Amino acid sequence: MSQAAQFAVVPAGEATLPMDIPTGPEGFYALKHGDTFLVADRFGDINGHSDGFFCNDTRLLSCWRILLSGHRPSILSGSVSQDNVLFTANLTNHPLPLLGGESMPEGVIHIERVRFLWESRLYESVALKNFSERDAKLPLSLLFGADFHDMFEVRGKHRPARGRKLPPIVQKTSVLLGYEGLDKVRRSTEIRFSVAPDRLTESRADFELNLQPQARRQIFIEIGQSEQEAPSVGRFRAAAARARFAMRSARRHGAALRSSGRLFNDWIVRSRADLALLTTALPTGPFPYAGIPWFSTPFGRDAIITSLQMLWLDPLLARGVLRFLAKNQAHEKSAFAAAEPGKIMHETRKGEMTTLREVPFGQYYGGVDTTPLFVMLAGAYAERTADMGLIEELWPSLVAAMEWVDGDGDSDGDGFLDYNSSGAGIGLVNQAWKDSNDSMFHANGALAHGTIAVVEVQGYVYAARRAMAELCHRRGDEAAAADWRRRAETLRAAVEAHFWMPEREFYAIARDDSGQCKVRASNPGHLLFCKLPTRERAEKVAAQLLSPAFNSGWGIRTLATGEPRFNPMSYHDGSVWPHDTAICTAGMANYGHRSGAVQIMAATFEAAVRFDMRMPELFCGFARAPGEPPVAYPVACLPQAWSAGAVFMLLQACLGLRIDGFRREIHVEQPRLPVGIDNLTIHGLAIGEAAIDLEFQRLGDRVVATPRGRGRNVIPVLLHV
Numbered sequence: 001m002s003q004a005a006q007f008a009v010v011p012a013g014e015a016t017l018p019m020d021i022p023t024g025p026e027g028f029y030a031l032k033h034g035d036t037f038l039v040a041d042r043f044g045d046i047n048g049h050s051d052g053f054f055c056n057d058t059r060l061l062s063c064w065r066i067l068l069s070g071h072r073p074s075i076l077s078g079s080v081s082q083d084n085v086l087f088t089a090n091l092t093n094h095p096l097p098l099l100g101g102e103s104m105p106e107g108v109i110h111i112e113r114v115r116f117l118w119e120s121r122l123y124e125s126v127a128l129k130n131f132s133e134r135d136a137k138l139p140l141s142l143l144f145g146a147d148f149h150d151m152f153e154v155r156g157k158h159r160p161a162r163g164r165k166l167p168p169i170v171q172k173t174s175v176l177l178g179y180e181g182l183d184k185v186r187r188s189t190e191i192r193f194s195v196a197p198d199r200l201t202e203s204r205a206d207f208e209l210n211l212q213p214q215a216r217r218q219i220f221i222e223i224g225q226s227e228q229e230a231p232s233v234g235r236f237r238a239a240a241a242r243a244r245f246a247m248r249s250a251r252r253h254g255a256a257l258r259s260s261g262r263l264f265n266d267w268i269v270r271s272r273a274d275l276a277l278l279t280t281a282l283p284t285g286p287f288p289y290a291g292i293p294w295f296s297t298p299f300g301r302d303a304i305i306t307s308l309q310m311l312w313l314d315p316l317l318a319r320g321v322l323r324f325l326a327k328n329q330a331h332e333k334s335a336f337a338a339a340e341p342g343k344i345m346h347e348t349r350k351g352e353m354t355t356l357r358e359v360p361f362g363q364y365y366g367g368v369d370t371t372p373l374f375v376m377l378a379g380a381y382a383e384r385t386a387d388m389g390l391i392e393e394l395w396p397s398l399v400a401a402m403e404w405v406d407g408d409g410d411s412d413g414d415g416f417l418d419y420n421s422s423g424a425g426i427g428l429v430n431q432a433w434k435d436s437n438d439s440m441f442h443a444n445g446a447l448a449h450g451t452i453a454v455v456e457v458q459g460y461v462y463a464a465r466r467a468m469a470e471l472c473h474r475r476g477d478e479a480a481a482a483d484w485r486r487r488a489e490t491l492r493a494a495v496e497a498h499f500w501m502p503e504r505e506f507y508a509i510a511r512d513d514s515g516q517c518k519v520r521a522s523n524p525g526h527l528l529f530c531k532l533p534t535r536e537r538a539e540k541v542a543a544q545l546l547s548p549a550f551n552s553g554w555g556i557r558t559l560a561t562g563e564p565r566f567n568p569m570s571y572h573d574g575s576v577w578p579h580d581t582a583i584c585t586a587g588m589a590n591y592g593h594r595s596g597a598v599q600i601m602a603a604t605f606e607a608a609v610r611f612d613m614r615m616p617e618l619f620c621g622f623a624r625a626p627g628e629p630p631v632a633y634p635v636a637c638l639p640q641a642w643s644a645g646a647v648f649m650l651l652q653a654c655l656g657l658r659i660d661g662f663r664r665e666i667h668v669e670q671p672r673l674p675v676g677i678d679n680l681t682i683h684g685l686a687i688g689e690a691a692i693d694l695e696f697q698r699l700g701d702r703v704v705a706t707p708r709g710r711g712r713n714v715i716p717v718l719l720h721v
Contacts, residue, residue, distance in 0.1 A: 029080050029087050030292040030639065032277050033117040033243065035350070037296045040064070042078030044089040044113045048147070050154060050293060050635070053122055053223065057297065057351030059154055060189045061223060063145035063203075066113065066126065068138065069096050073111055082269065083247050084277040086240070089113040096136070108132035109211075118239045121224035125236055128218075130211035138209040142221070145203055146189040148179035150351040152359055155294060159358065168202035173230065175202060181352040187225070194220035194231040250276040253286075254314025255691075257651070259680040263609060270613040271647045274639035275310070284327055285320025288645075290347075291617055291637030299347045300325055300370040301433060302642050304377045305579055309645030311377075311384050312652050312659055313685075318381045319390060325374055326397035330365050338366035338427050342404030344374040346431075360427050368419040368431040371401045371409065372460040376530075379467020382474065386661035386688065391471055402468060405461055415494050416453035416511070417461050432457055433580075434523070434558065434572040438565060440510050443518040445564035450513035456526035458495045462488050463530040474662075492532055505540045507533075520560040522550065522580050528587025538591040545584055546596050553624025554607040555581040556600065568621035568631075575633060578604060578615045579642035582649040589653035594672045597653040602675040604650060615643040655680075655696060655705075656720075661687055669720040671696055671703045690715050 028051065031038045038061075039051040046052055046064040053061035066073065073091035080087050091111040096104035108131045115124040130136045153159060166178030166186070174192040181187065197205040209217050220231035229235065257268050278296075279288045289295070290302040303325075307318035328348065330339035337360050338346075346367035354362030375398055382391050391398075409417045419431040421440075429437050432454040440448035469484035499507045501516065507524035508516040524541050527533055533541065544550060549560040552568075555576040559566050568574045585600045603624075608615055610629040617640040620631035656669035664687050673680060679697045692715045693708035707717045 028293075028638065029078060030277075031080070031084070031087055031115070031117045032289075032292060032296060034120060034280055035296075036117050036120045036122075037292050038115075038117060038122060039293045040087070042089065043072065043075055043091065044078065044087065044115065045072075048145070052154065052293075054151065054293070054296070055120055055225065057151040057349050057354070058187055059149045059151070060146055060187070060225065061122070061144065062147040062149065063143055064223075065143040066091070066111070067141040067143065068093055068109070068111065070139065070141070074106065082273060083244060083251070084273045085116050085244050085247050087113075087115050093138075096138070104132060104136055109136060109138060116240055116243050118243045121222055121228070121239075123231075123236055123239050124221045124223070126219045126221070127216060128209060128211065129216040130213055133213055135213070136211045138207075138211060140207040140209055140219075142205045143203060144175070144191055144205070146177040146179070148181075148187050148189075150353040151294070151349070152351070152353050152361075157353070157359070159353070163352070170200055170202055172196050172200070174227075175200065175205075176227075177202070181355075183352050183355040185352065185355070190224055190227055192222050192228065192231055194233075247273075247276055250279060250286075253316055254310065255685040256683040257313075257680065258683065259674075260678045261674075261676055263613075264605065264674065264677055267605060267608045267613045267647055271615070271644040274614060274644035275306070275641060278639060278641045278644070279317070282320065282324055284323035286317055287320050287324050288317065288641040290642075291640035294637055295347075295640075297347060297349055298324065298345070300345045301367055301373060304370065304373045305583070306641045306645045307377055308380060309579070309582065309642065309649040311380055312657060313648060313682075315381060315385050315387075318377055318384075319387070322374070322378055322381065322390065322394060325370075326394050328363065329397050329400065334365075336360050336426075337362070337364050338431075339363075340365070340404055340408045342371065342400035342402075342408075344371040344401060346370055364427065366419075366427040366431050367435075368409070368417060368454070369433065369457045369460055372405055372417065372457070372464040374398075375401050375405075375464035375467055376460055379464070379470055382467075382471060382661070384659050384661050386664075388474055391474070395475075398468070398471070402464065405464065412451050414453075415491065416498075417457050418451045418453040420451050421449055421512075432523075434521075436571045436573075438570075439572040440512070440517060441519060441565055442512075442514075443564060448510055448512040448517050452510050452512045454510045454523065455495070455499050455507050456523040456530075458491060458499070459527040459530035459532045462491050462495070462532045465491065495527070495532060496534070496537070500537065505537075506544055507537075507541065519563050520544065520549070521563070522556055522558050522584055525556065525580070525584025525587050528590055529583050530587075531590050535591060538588075542588040542591065542593050542596060545588065546599065548623070551600070551603070552576055552621050552630075553603055554619070554630045555604050556584050557621040559621075569633075571618070571633075574621040575618045576607075576621050576630075577618045577643075578607075578646040579649075582646035582653075586649050586653045589656065592670065594654065594656060594670050597650065598672045598675060601650045601654055604646065605674065608647070614639055615646060616640060617643055659685075659687060664688065664690070664715060666692075666694065666707075666715055666717045667720065668694075668705045668717060671705055671719075673698055673703050685715075687715055692717070 036055045038053045040046050048062045052059040076090040078089040092107050093109040095106045110129045112127045163181035169176040173196045176190045178188045198208045199206040222231045279286045288306045290299040303321045307321045328345045330343040343365045346364050348363045349361045465484050465488035469481045472481035506520050509519045509521040510517040559574045566574045589597045607630045616638045617636040618633050655671045658667045682694045684691045695706045
């Protein structure tokens with residue numbers, strides 16, 4: 001999901017990003033609605049670093065700061081509501097000087113700053129209350145500015161030329177800032193106040209407020225790209241109610257979870273809220289955007305994996321993702337966009353730089369794994385729902401995807417899906433999920449080169465062929481089903497023969513023009529998720545993934561300690577990615593490793609507690625030390641869709657739960673509950689029109705699953721202990 005700077009260069013998180021981001025106790029707080037999102041600090045301020053108010057990959061607000069008597073107020077608290085709708089900052093005054101008298105003492109003026117996003121607009125309320133025993137004269141200032149930078153500029157990409165700023169239009173209660181891009185598109189930011197400031201310029205609004213003891217004043221502001229009615233308390237409350245209702249509706253999709261652990265429930269609630277926040281209603285259905293701030297846009301790989309994480313609870317997400325990706329499948333070749341007929345989209349962008357083709361990411365196909373993952377998700381969706389109607393709708397796209405996998409996707413004809421690192425142009429050098437420049441290398445540290453076949457990508461192809469076999473069977477084409485099964489087994493044998501390192505009892509991370517890249521990385525955990533390895537080899541891989549070389553105590557590292565290029569502070573070479581940890585854990589569970597799943601679930605939960613129940617895109621891979629928290633990665637996206645979804649994949653791995661939509665059965669095999677959880681209930685687990693509640697309870701050293709019927713429809717639960 002990361003992208004190169006130059007853009008054959010460095011992923012998000014590396015040197016292309018501004019490194020002067022405030023990473024102390026202020027942190028970042030994000031809001032999102034549709035294609036609009038906002039990132040600000042704990043005060044609610046936007047300072048023009050990597051923060052801002054963005055719409056369609058353009059920063060509409062690069063400065064938004066509050067001052068009281070010319071100084072930044074003192075912070076009391078800053079937080080986002082549990083449903084991710086409202087941001088609230090509580091501030092207070094430093095001593096306020098008065099001409100010819102005593103200064104106003106500090107901590108007597110309360111400033112409450114509340115904001116939310118709705119329909120591409122920022123709504124904000126600034127309320128001040130005087131808790132002192134005398135009148136207060138309060139010089140309140142709001143500083144603002146709009147640089148209209150493209151997201152790639154914000155990320156550090158230098159542009160030799162930009163468009164022109166338009167003359168600002170300052171009226172009594174509003175300011176209109178504008179920019180005409182090199183693409184001839186005019187972009188604007190209107191800032192409108194509910195009351196006229198005493199002074200208003202193109203960059204500052206000053207209010208002289210006089211408050212008697214216990215008096216309160218409130219100012220409403222709206223910021224957007226078009227003119228609206230004057231802000232008011234009525235507009236603010238009505239829009240806030242609509243925003244909260246929409247979020248509640250989004251969070252109600254799918255089954256609900258409730259356990260005996262309060263903190264564990266908080267993690268589930270936060271993760272579900274983050275997924276609801278990131279999920280955007282597109283014409284094709286719900287689609288989870290990848291993450292804020294760098295990736296608040298459709299990404300194919302991220303959305304597919306997030307859908308797989310949530311499939312057992314909410315298959316509607318997978319339906320929306322499949323339909324969107326099929327609609328945007330490539331139909332012609334483009335070296336610039338890395339497109340070839342049948343390929344599934346890696347990402348799409350809407351900013352000025354993509355319109356001008358300064359970067360290739362407007363609609364970019366430079367992901368080698370997204371296409372087989374698309375087919376893999378379609379097969380998993382069909383198994384979960386028995387919805388063959390959608391499969392028929394998607395069938396031409398599925399066939400075209402597999403034709404690409406077996407055709408252009410295998411550039412050297414050796415039977416493995418690959419990409420050419422030297423032919424990336426201005427796109428990504430590495431095109432699997434570990435797409436930073438230095439993520440593929442040999443045992444001597446030399447970077448992989450030429451044609452590269454990454455190990456987990458072959459697992460995805462294997463799973464895609466198995467999915468096509470099952471779908472052909474369901475469509476009544478037994479000859480095609482047999483052919484797909486044969487081709488899957490051929491690939492399995494080839495992977496076992498050409499990627500296995502017998503001397504290390506592990507799979508090589510990749511192959512390039514010179515042979516195996518004999519490096520131990522987390523990638524083979526994805527092979528286990530795809531059920532490709534033999535049981536004997538799966539046991540050996542699982543044992544190493546659970547060993548201290550991989551298991552940091554907070555999750556599974558992307559690279560084992562002792563390997564060349566290992567760096568716990570790197571993007572892909574020793575860090576911990578929650579989604580990667582979850583996939584590896586689900587892979588181990590496929591081979592019966594429930595105890596390993598419980599162990600990793602416990603470590604990930606304890607990391608989540610220290611990250612305030614919101615798992616970041618990644619964090620550093622330092623070994624866990626007594627009394628020390630996990631070490632944050634300073635420019636990780638937060639929230640991130642596949643990190644939020646990790647808890648649900650981990651939980652499914654612990655419970656050993658599988659849903660057969662065609663037989664309308666729920667299978668539970670050797671269930672285990674997370675550490676410290678004595679009971680857990682899944683409410684409204686649905687197959688078609690039927691739904692049940694399923695309760696897991698710890699009884700001594702066993703866990704039993706008990707169905708609770710809903711209505712007249714019965715769903716069999718098959719418990720294997």
